[in-house]
Amino acid sequence: MRIFAQNLSVKRGEQLIFSDVSFELAPKESLTVSGPNGVGKSTLLRALAGLLPIESGTFEIKTDDPEPRPNSEYCHYIGHKNAMKAELTVFENLSFWQSNMAQEGAGSDTSLSPEEAAELLGLSHTLDLPFGFLSQGQRRRIALAKLFVSYRPVWLLDEPTAALDKASSDRFAQMTNTYLEEGGIVIAATHVPLGFKEVKQLEMTPPPIQEEYF
Amino acid sequence: MSLFWRDIKLAMRSGGGALLGVLFFLAVIAVVPFAVGPDLNFLQRIGPAMLWIGALLSTLLGLDRLFQAERDDGSLDIMLMQETPFIVTVFIKCVAHWVATGLPLVLATPLLGLLMNMDLLSIGAVSATLLVGSPAITFIGAVGAAVAVTLPRGGLLVSILILPLAIPVLIFGVSAAYAAVEEPAPFLPPFLILCAITMFFAVIGPLAAAAAIRASTD
Numbered sequence A: 001m002r003i004f005a006q007n008l009s010v011k012r013g014e015q016l017i018f019s020d021v022s023f024e025l026a027p028k029e030s031l032t033v034s035g036p037n038g039v040g041k042s043t044l045l046r047a048l049a050g051l052l053p054i055e056s057g058t059f060e061i062k063t064d065d066p067e068p069r070p071n072s073e074y075c076h077y078i079g080h081k082n083a084m085k086a087e088l089t090v091f092e093n094l095s096f097w098q099s100n101m102a103q104e105g106a107g108s109d110t111s112l113s114p115e116e117a118a119e120l121l122g123l124s125h126t127l128d129l130p131f132g133f134l135s136q137g138q139r140r141r142i143a144l145a146k147l148f149v150s151y152r153p154v155w156l157l158d159e160p161t162a163a164l165d166k167a168s169s170d171r172f173a174q175m176t177n178t179y180l181e182e183g184g185i186v187i188a189a190t191h192v193p194l195g196f197k198e199v200k201q202l203e204m205t206p207p208p209i210q211e212e213y214f
Numbered sequence B: 001m002s003l004f005w006r007d008i009k010l011a012m013r014s015g016g017g018a019l020l021g022v023l024f025f026l027a028v029i030a031v032v033p034f035a036v037g038p039d040l041n042f043l044q045r046i047g048p049a050m051l052w053i054g055a056l057l058s059t060l061l062g063l064d065r066l067f068q069a070e071r072d073d074g075s076l077d078i079m080l081m082q083e084t085p086f087i088v089t090v091f092i093k094c095v096a097h098w099v100a101t102g103l104p105l106v107l108a109t110p111l112l113g114l115l116m117n118m119d120l121l122s123i124g125a126v127s128a129t130l131l132v133g134s135p136a137i138t139f140i141g142a143v144g145a146a147v148a149v150t151l152p153r154g155g156l157l158v159s160i161l162i163l164p165l166a167i168p169v170l171i172f173g174v175s176a177a178y179a180a181v182e183e184p185a186p187f188l189p190p191f192l193i194l195c196a197i198t199m200f201f202a203v204i205g206p207l208a209a210a211a212a213i214r215a216s217t218d
Helices: A041-048 A090-101 A114-120 A136-149 A166-181 B002-012 B018-036 B040-061 B065-072 B075-080 B086-115 B120-147 B155-181 B188-216
Strands: A002-012 A015-025 A030-034 A056-062 A075-078 A154-158 A185-189 A200-203
Touching: A002 A041, A015 A030, A015 A041, A015 A056, A015 A200, A030 A041, A041 A075, A041 A154, A041 A185, A075 A136, A090 A114, A090 A136, A090 B002, A090 B075, A114 A136, A136 A166, A166 A185, B002 B086, B018 B040, B018 B086, B040 B086, B040 B120, B040 B155, B065 B075, B065 B086, B065 B120, B075 B086, B075 B188, B086 B120, B086 B188, B120 B155, B120 B188, B155 B188
Parallel strands: A030 A185, A030 A200, A075 A154, A154 A185
Antiparallel strands: A002 A015, A002 A056
C-alpha cells in the first residue's frame, strides 16, 4: 500500500485554504502536519478522509486489493470531536463502532474487542459508565480506543493528544509505534511533538494572499 | 442493525425524547374538547382529522435532531466513511426514529380517540391509517432534517420545509379514516394510496437525505 498526494488544494466557498500540498507515504511511515492555526491542517485531514471535496490535485491510496475500495474506507479519522454518545456507556459506544466499522474480510483478526481496546488505553474500569461522566482526557482516550476496534491501514489523526496527560500521550505514542511497525500509515496534524517515530514532516504555510479579494 | 438498536437506546434514555412526541400529542388532543366545546357529535366528526393533525405535528417535533445530533458529536463523519452505503445508514436511522417516536403515537391513538368520543371502528381506522401513514412523514422529514443539518436553529425550518410534502399523506390518511365510517365512500383506495406514498418516500426520502448530507459536509 502506498499513498500519493500531488498538488492538493482545497477550497471552502470561494476561499482557497491551501494549495500545492504533495507527499508520498509507504507502510511504516508517518507524516506529521504542522503549521500555524488556520493554515488548513484539519481541512487537509478532512479532505483526505473524503469529507471535503478536493479542488485540484490527486490523492490516491494504491493497494494490491483486486477490488480497491474508496479511499475513505482505508482510513480511520479522529477529528476534534470524539464521535461518542454521552448517554451510552463506554462499552456500548465502542461495540457500536466496532460493528458499524466492520469490513468484510479486511483484517478482522487484528481488531480488538471493546474490552481489550479500553484496557489498552488503561480505561477498562470505565466500560460501564456513561460516556458523558468521563473527564475530557478520558473521553479522548476512548475516542482513540476506536482506532483499535476495527483495523484500518491508514490513521488520520487531528491533534490526537489534545487534553491527554503526559503518561497517556506517551502510552499512545508507544501504541502508534507498534502500529507503524506492523505496517500502518499515520498522518497526524499536531502542534506538539507526538513522540512516535516521525518519518516525514509537512510544514504548511498560509497561501499567498490573493489580491483580487482586496 | 447495531445502528438501529443504538438509536432506539438513545431515544429511550434521558434526553432522547421518545416520549416527548406522545406527550405533545396528548396535550394537543386533550385541549381540543375544551376549545370546541362539549358537543359530542361534533367532536366525533372532527376526531379523525384532529388525531391526524396531532400525530403529524408530534412527528415533526423531534425530527430536526435526526442528523444534527450525529453531526454535533462527529459521528456523522465516521458514518460517511464506512463501507455501508450512506443511504442505508439513513434508512435505518429513519426506521429507528419511527419505531421510537412514531409507533408510540399509533399506540396512544386508541386512548386519545376516546377523548374525542370516537367509536371503535373509527378509532381502528385512524390507528390503521396512522400506522401506515406516519412512516412517510418520518421519511419526508429526514430530507428536511438533512437539508437543515448545518443550521443551529433548524427545527422550525425543517417543519416548514416538509409540511407541503406531508400534505398528501394527511389528505389520504384522513380521507381513508373517514371512509371507514361514512358509508358511500370506499375505504381501500385512499388507504392503498397511503401505503403507496409511504413506500415511495421510503425510497426517495433516504436517497435525497443522503445526497443532501453529502453535499453539506464542511
